[in-house]
Amino acid sequence: MGRIERYELTFPVSGDSIVVSRTDRKGAGGHPVYADETGIIQAEIDEAGNVRMVASGGQQRHDVPSRAVPLA
Secondary structure, X not given: OOOOOEEEEEOOOOOOXXXXXXXXXXXXXXXXXXXXXXXXXXXXXXXXXXEEEEOOOOOOOOOXXXXXXXXX
């Protein structure tokens, strides 16, 4: 499988779906960090589609996405 550039994250509590795009950064686990167009929503996503949310500001808490779907 090639490099995935974008994912759609779906959040169960709010019901929101947000598209995130790959950045040049790596997260604490060594996997790519993806961000929405505002840079507020950031997530480290591994090859298996596991998501670790990354805080982009002080005292920020994120709902954990129920799924991360790769986009073409």
